[in-house]
Amino acid sequence: MENRTETKELEKIIKKYPPEKRYTLSMMQDIQKIYNYIPKEALKCISNYVDTPTSKLYGIATFFKAFSLQPKGKNIIKVCDGTACHIRSSMVILSEIEKQLNIKAGETTSDGLFSLETVNCVGSCALAPVVVVNDEYYGKVTPQEIKKILEKYKGGGRDAFEEG
Numbered sequence: 068m069e070n071r072t073e074t075k076e077l078e079k080i081i082k083k084y085p086p087e088k089r090y091t092l093s094m095m096q097d098i099q100k101i102y103n104y105i106p107k108e109a110l111k112c113i114s115n116y117v118d119t120p121t122s123k124l125y126g127i128a129t130f131f132k133a134f135s136l137q138p139k140g141k142n143i144i145k146v147c148d149g150t151a152c153h154i155r156s157s158m159v160i161l162s163e164i165e166k167q168l169n170i171k172a173g174e175t176t177s178d179g180l181f182s183l184e185t186v187n188c189v190g191s192c193a194l195a196p197v198v199v200v201n202d203e204y205y206g207k208v209t210p211q212e213i214k215k216i217l218e219k220y221k222g223g224g225r226d227a228f229e230e231g
């Protein structure tokens with residue numbers, strides 16, 4: 068991660084903002100959005116740019132759940148384990164995904180294609196159990212549907228999954 072091209076790209080993102088501390092969060096949000104995580108190098112760049120110690124930036128990155136300091140997969144799978152989803156066997160869905168991707172919740176596949184997480188209620192309880200991939204919601208998911216859903220993100224084709 069620490070090479071010159073990377074640093075240049077990071078600086079480009081950061082320097083869209085004036086070198087003021089109050090823009091720190093916005094810079095971090097942009098980086099998280101583009102890289103799916105915040106590389107160490109990014110914290111160094113921001114630290115130099117807005118003249119804030121990296122330790123403080125680490126604090127921010129760990130405080131906000133939206134930020135990750137670990138590289139994440141291209142596609143983020145969130146299995147809802149709120150009460151409504153839990154009652155409707157969200158853990159069966161989770162273990163089916165774990166089995167198919169050969170990773171555990173909190174991990175990323177070795178090809179960098181998927182990260183798997185469990186989350187609390189995503190606000191669609193009527194559709195429990197719910198799985199969210201990136202920004203796409205899948206409701207009333209059954210273990211049999213998992214393969215089809217995952218396939219959709221493997222080939223890059225977004226229309227492979229037909230509802231019903």
Ligand code: FES
Binds near residue numbers: 152187192195
């Ligand atoms: S508990 Fe899963 S959407 Fe509410």
